[in-house]
Amino acid sequence: MKSTRDNIVIGIDTSCYTTSIAAISLNKEIIFNEKIMLNVDTNSKGLRQSEAVFKHVSNIGQISENIAEKLRDYNIVGVCASEKPRPVKGSYMPVFTVGLNIGKLLSSTHNCPFFKTSHQENHIESSLLGKNLLDKNRFIAVHMSGGTTEIVLVNKGKCGKYEFEIIGGTKDVSFGQLIDRLGVKLSYNFPCGKYIDKNALEYEKTIENGLKTSVKEGYMNLSGIENQLDKIMSNQKEIDKSFLSKLLMDAIIRNMFKSLSYLCEKHGVYEVVFAGGVSASKYISKNLTQKLKKYRIKTHFTHADLATDNAVGCALIGIQNLNLGE
Missing domain, CATH: 3.30.420.40 (ATPase, nucleotide binding domain)
Structure with a gap:
C-alpha cells in the first residue's frame, strides 16, 4: 500500500510539435517531465495536423516505455490533459484529441478523476511554478510560441480558478x-x-x-x-x-x-x-x-524545460482541481 506522499497527477499535452507527459506529486514536486518533439522534414516550415496526429500516437508509445518503470512507485490519483489551444469558445486543433483520449483512458484504467484544460493555460501554469509573484491573484501573462503571440490579463476568480482576458497580441503572424x-x-x-x-x-x-x-x-x-x-x-x-x-x-x-x-x-x-x-x-x-x-x-x-512545450502545467491544474474537490 503506497503512502499519500506517493500520490501523483499525470499531465498530458499533445501540441503541434511536441508530445508531452508529466507527473507531479501532490506537494508539487516534478516526478518526471517527458517530451518528444515531432519529426519535421528538413527545409519544411511545419506539419499538417493529420501528420502531427499520427506522430503523436507513435510518440505516446515511446514515452509509455520510458515512464513505465517510474510509475511503479507511485499511485495515480488524477489525470489532466489539454483539449484545445486556448480557453475560448471555438478553439480547436485535432492534435489535442490524442492527449485528450489517452488521458481519458488512463483515468479510467486507474479509476481516478479526469480533468481538461487548454494548451495556453498549461503553459502559463508551468511558468508560474516556483515563481514568487507579489500578487498571484492578478498579473499579466504573455504566451509566445510557434503559433501564438497573446497578452492575457489573468485574475483568480472566486472559485480559485484563473480567468483569462486577452488584452493584446499579434493581429497576423506570431x-x-x-x-x-x-x-x-x-x-x-x-x-x-x-x-x-x-x-x-x-x-x-x-x-x-x-x-x-x-x-x-x-x-x-x-x-x-x-x-x-x-x-x-x-x-x-x-x-x-x-x-x-x-x-x-x-x-x-x-x-x-x-x-x-x-x-x-x-x-x-x-x-x-x-x-x-x-x-x-x-x-x-x-x-x-x-x-x-x-x-x-x-x-x-522560467527555465527552458518549462517555457517550451511540456505537460507540467496540465498536472498542476489537475492538482488544483483535486484540491477544489471537482
Whole structure:
C-alpha cells in the first residue's frame, strides 16, 4: 500500500510539435517531465495536423516505455490533459484529441478523476511554478510560441480558478512564425529558435537602424517585419546570419516592450509572466527584462524545460482541481 506522499497527477499535452507527459506529486514536486518533439522534414516550415496526429500516437508509445518503470512507485490519483489551444469558445486543433483520449483512458484504467484544460493555460501554469509573484491573484501573462503571440490579463476568480482576458497580441503572424521562417531561409532545421537565439547572443555590434514596428494599444502587426527582412536579404551579397538574427530579435523586443509598457500602465499591473517556446530565448529574456525594469515592470521568465512545450502545467491544474474537490 503506497503512502499519500506517493500520490501523483499525470499531465498530458499533445501540441503541434511536441508530445508531452508529466507527473507531479501532490506537494508539487516534478516526478518526471517527458517530451518528444515531432519529426519535421528538413527545409519544411511545419506539419499538417493529420501528420502531427499520427506522430503523436507513435510518440505516446515511446514515452509509455520510458515512464513505465517510474510509475511503479507511485499511485495515480488524477489525470489532466489539454483539449484545445486556448480557453475560448471555438478553439480547436485535432492534435489535442490524442492527449485528450489517452488521458481519458488512463483515468479510467486507474479509476481516478479526469480533468481538461487548454494548451495556453498549461503553459502559463508551468511558468508560474516556483515563481514568487507579489500578487498571484492578478498579473499579466504573455504566451509566445510557434503559433501564438497573446497578452492575457489573468485574475483568480472566486472559485480559485484563473480567468483569462486577452488584452493584446499579434493581429497576423506570431513571433514564433517569424523566427522559424527566417531560420528556414537561413538553412536551419525547423524549429529554428535555438539557432536564431544563439546568433543574436553572439552578434556583439549594436544595430543602430532596426526594423520598423507597428504597435497600437497592445496589439502588433508583424507581417511587415518579415517583408523588411526579405528585402534586406535580397540586397545582401553575403548573408550575415548573426546580424539578421539580432535584427529580428531586437524587433520582437521592441514590439513586446511597446505593448507591455502600455498595457501595464492601462491595467495597473506591473508583473508579467512569460510562457511558450519563444520565451525560452536567452536574448529576449535578458534584454526585455532590462527595458521593462526602467518602467518598474517585473518580469518572470522560467527555465527552458518549462517555457517550451511540456505537460507540467496540465498536472498542476489537475492538482488544483483535486484540491477544489471537482
